[in-house]
Amino acid sequence: MSQYNPQQIEKKWQNIWKEQKAFEPEESFEKEKMYVLSMFPYPSGRIHMGHVRNYTIGDAIARHYRKAGYNVLHPIGWDAFGMPAENAAIKHKVHPKKWTYENIDYMRKELDSLGLSFSQDREFATCDPLYSKWEQKFIIDMWNKGLLYRKKASVNWCPHDKTVLANEQVIEGRCWRCDTEVVQREIEQYFLKITDYAEELLQDLDKLEGKWPSQVLAMQRNWIGKSEGLEFVMKLDSPSAQKAGAEGFEVFTTRPDTIYGVTYAALAPEHPIVKHLIETKALDEEKIERIKRMQNQNAKERQQAEKEGLFLELYALHPLTGQKIPVWVANFVLMEYGSGAVMAVPAHDERDFEFAKKYGLPIKYVIKPKTGELDTSKAYTEPGILFDSGKFSGMRSEEAKRAIIDYFEKEGLGRRAVNYRLKDWLVSRQRYWGTPIPLVKCQSCGIVPETDLPVTLPEDIEITGEGNPLELHPTWKKTRCPKCGGEAERETDTLDTFVESSWYFLRYTTPRKYWEEVPFRKEDSDYWMPVDQYIGGIEHAILHLLYSRFFTKVLRDMGYVSIDEPFERLLTQGMVLKDGAKMSKSKGNTVDPDAIVQKYGADTARLFILFAAPPQKELEWSDSAVEGAYRFIKRFYERSFNAKPLKELPKFGDLSKEEKEARKKVYEALKKSQEVYAKSFAFNTLIAAAMEALNALNAQNNEEVWSEGYWVLSNILEPIIPHVSHEIADRLFGRANFAPILVDEGALEEESVTLAVTINGKRRCEIEVPKEASKEEVLEVAKEAAKKWIEGKEIVKEIVVPGRLVNLVVKG
RNA sequence: GCCGGGGUGGUGAAACUGGUAGACACGCGAGACUCAAAAUCUCGUGGGCAUUUGCCCGUGUGGGUUCGAGUCCCACCCCCGGCACCA
The missing domain is CATH 3.40.50.620 (HUPs)
Incomplete structure (x- = not known):
């Protein structure tokens, strides 16, 4: 040994x-x-x-x-x-x-x-050019299909370093390198039209039900954020239309049932009408200044900011009543969602309510609860019964939604519409270390796909954090137009790494x-x-x-x-934790894998990590449990010398109780292994079963039982602790056991079974009965064993669960 | 706030479609071996009461269904993850 x-x-x-x-x-x-x-x-x-x-x-x-x-x-x-x-x-x-x-x-x-x-x-x-080559091919295919397009979008810009910053490079509104205040700057960006696939991406999640964690499916559904409702144009009255340079603006609502409660409309600060008003100086200096301040806030700041807005001195006409309603600009209206404009129903929407209260706008209730009183101190956002809603009064919300949309469609006022929270995927980055976007900008042909792929990065660059190295490179971007052969410039943006x-x-x-x-x-x-x-x-x-x-x-x-x-x-x-916190350098609670491998070996590291918790759960690092894993492997290795080499599995005759128990535990572990890979991936329970089997083998001394045990155990442990398993299986079996093994059902069978006897559901004692014992025989034994608890009482019910327990319900 | 997932010994965790709660480990305690220690091995280890046979309590809290609930139902508390002015 x-x-x-x-x-x-x-x-x-x-x-x-x-x-x-x-x-x-x-x-x-x-x-x-x-x-x-x-x-x-x-x-x-x-x-x-x-x-x-x-x-x-x-x-x-x-x-x-x-x-x-x-x-x-x-x-x-x-x-x-x-x-x-x-x-x-x-x-x-x-x-x-x-x-x-x-x-x-x-x-x-x-x-x-x-x-x-x-x-x-x-x-x-x-980053291998051979990989970029094909990624660039896909990107060109997508460009040709119209799935990749250009659009202006705002980025974090550091005026000092003349570079675009990722969100994590902006610390409290300042550049991570030079502490300069970051500004929002609109530049041309590339987007992939993932929104074209929003519906399919949502629908196909159903196919993954039961195969992906429900949590992930839920997160994806939320992210896509589908909502259904009514889309229509709010017409402006004629003086307003003239001022706004538009006949009206489109709005989307999921609550068409509340439409008679509209008392104002609100536009996003970036809305084209708002931009037009600023450009034409249709508003006074102070108002323009305030709108610009709203525009300059980034998404995060705006979320944290209080609701704010101002009257745009425009009036829209209610689509059904024709009533004049004021048009405001509001910081809580998002340009990216829907059409960047909302019909505001303060009586039935919390945001609209808060805004109306702040600016003294009218609040008109049109929905009441099915039962109970309407509380007019806050917005009533639940569905209910319509009132003061023209011919729709008296309808329930659900019914009214359908009826109102139908009416809008019939009258040509608007249409049923679906909106998604999901936005198109911004794939361009103003950085060096990424896949170059394989497009060329030509004065006469516009944007033309490169024909000679891959477009590779220049290596003679210096990265300082200022400017874009591809932009600054003396020659790289100069090229010929693949279409007309004239002078042209390469796109200097690279792709988001999520593309790779x-x-x-x-x-x-x-x-x-x-x-x-x-x-x-x-x-x-x-x-x-x-x-x-x-x-x-x-x-x-x-x-x-x-x-x-x-x-x-x-x-x-x-x-x-x-x-x-x-x-x-x-x-x-799940995450790997130490002292209850995620391992991180800043917390100083990391454990270096190399050190563990060096000290105990890879098998120990692997065994510990699979044994300490089921894979889906968080795993708390424990040095002493690592020691325990090491000790198990050591025992597993050293006890393998109790087994003798085999070419195939032996047959067994009469065996002692301990020997039978050992064989049973071995095959239970095999069975567990099969289950674990098919369903749960609960490696911790598989390892526990293998430990039980090794313990049971050690309680007997039949060499053939040992050998059979190792035939099975070194097989099922191979995926977990491969090195030691190969070593053992090679020496004993020439690794002939590394093939599917059938569960020996005979080894799992027992002549007698132990049943718990419970009286009124409370466990009192145990009995051992032959496996084939009839219900009557079992009850007889059970009553005898539980004599002291049932004496002088009436048995009103007898329950026998085969292989499990006997329950006697007594009275008196 | 909304959507997911969880709360079981000193610790990590088991428990199949409701059927002996705590497997397997870690830790701890006792013993064996040893001049001694380490390593190893053996035994014990949910809490409380009891001299023993035993008894009572116990899966976040409170109710319910059931012969029987960690598991199912209702209400609540706490923790973790995600999203969040999405009209």
Whole structure:
């Protein structure tokens, strides 16, 4: 017998796996496939415990299915573009490319040390030009389809550094680098029309029901934010129309039933009518000044600000009554939602109510509760019965909504409409370290797609944090128009890094040797997609997953893939905590994965992380529990010398009670393992079952029972603690046991069963009866055993739950 | 505020479609081995009462359904995550 030496065993097996290329998927499409994917990491420099958890979970699943005979795709890559590389460049004067690839090399070694079964062939970084090439192709396709378009949008602008700032670079309204006050500046940006897919993105969530966490589905539904209602034009009276330079303005409401309660209208500060009034100086200086101040607030500030507005000296006409109603501008009306204008019903909307109170605007109730009194000290926002609403009076809200919309449609006043909270996806970034947008600006042809892909980044740049390096580069942006051959300029914006992560899972489906010719082969994606099991942090529940779903649908419509949804099943893992808080450098409560691997080995790290909590839950780090995991593996290894080598499973004759118990626990663990991968991923319970089995094996000394136990246990523990499992299984069985094992139902059977006896539901004692005992026999034994509790009492009911308990209901 | 998910020993957690609450670990206590310690092994470990056989209480709180509730229903409290002036 030898000592457990994790360093030696782990190194040995990692080398063997590497040499044998043990984790490459087969290129043929014959076997049943299993695509297991953990979200790829950003190469920040070192891995952290969150990564260890994510990749250990994915690895266990991948190894399980590989062992079960599936063709498994379990790839890894690097989400390699993004701001931290530029920040490092500013701080340490190191080129983003160098920094990124060095980090990747280091982190790859760290991941390797954990014994993760990734395909080596299919690894890539999203900053590889070969990846950009195809991303740029997609972007051009989308441009040609009109899915990518340009529109002005406001950005955070630092006047000192002459650069656009991301929200996280704005600290209390000031630039993170130079502390200059940040201003909002409108520039031309690129958007992807995700709103074209809003309805499908919403509908298809139903297909994921039961396969994705309900929480994530709910978050996506909220984010898309569908609402149905009435859309109509509020006409301005003629003097107002002249002043406003418009006949009227469009409004949207989800409460057409409250339309007779409209007492004013409100426009967003950015509304075209408001802009027109300012340009034509139709309002006095002071009012213009106040509107401009509202416009200058960014979204966050405006949210926190108090409701504010002013009368625009315009009157609109109520669409049904023709009454004149005042038009205001209000800071709580959002230009991005609906049409940037609302019909205000203060009696039945809290915001409108608050605003009306502040400015003394009339409040007119038109809905009353079905029962009880109307409280006129606040807005009544519930549905109810209409009154003072013309011919619609007396209707209930639901009915009135339909009737009023129908009436508007019939009279040509407005239409039934749907609105989404979801906005188009702003994909352009004024940064260096990203995928260049492959478009060229030509004086005579306008914006023209590049034909020679990929458009690569220039490397001779300096990143200082001032200005945009692509803009400042002396020659890079000078080019020829692909259409007319004349002088032209390249687009200097790069793409949001969420674009890269929106299709990386498709790239993996195709072997590296085709990467030059195609983004991925259709036959490969048809075989491998969708991803069968996706694993990642809940923090990506909305954006990454929504963008990936959108991208998949667009690629489908462009003929690249045949699926509607990219991720069949989703598992969102919980955070890793220490001392009750998320591990972070600033809190100083991090645990370095490398140190754990060095001290205890990768198997211990993996076992602890899967044992300490179910994957979906938060995991509290515990040094002593890590020790416990190490001790288990040590026992598992050392006791393996109680087993003798086998070529196949032995047959058993008569066995002692302990021997039978050991076999039973072993097969219970096997059964548990099958359940865990099929449903819950509760690795903690699978590990507990394996521990019970090892404890039971240790309570007997039949060498063949030991051998059978290790045949099964080293199989089911292989996904979790692969190195030691391979070591043991190789020595004892030549790894012949790494194949599906049937549960020996005979080992699970028992001749007698223990039943609890409860009197009036209260547990009193236990009885042991033969397995086949009839109900009458069981009751007889139970009554005898429970004699002292039922003596002199009347039994009014007898309940026997087979294999569980007996309940006697007594009276007196 | 709205939408999700949770509250079980000293700790991390188990408990299948209502059926012996606390599996498996960590920690702690006792013992064995040892000159001693570490390591390892064995036993014990929800709380309270009791000399023992035992008895009572116990899954956030209060009600309910049921022979039987951690599990189902109603009301409430607390914690976590997300969204939030979305008309």
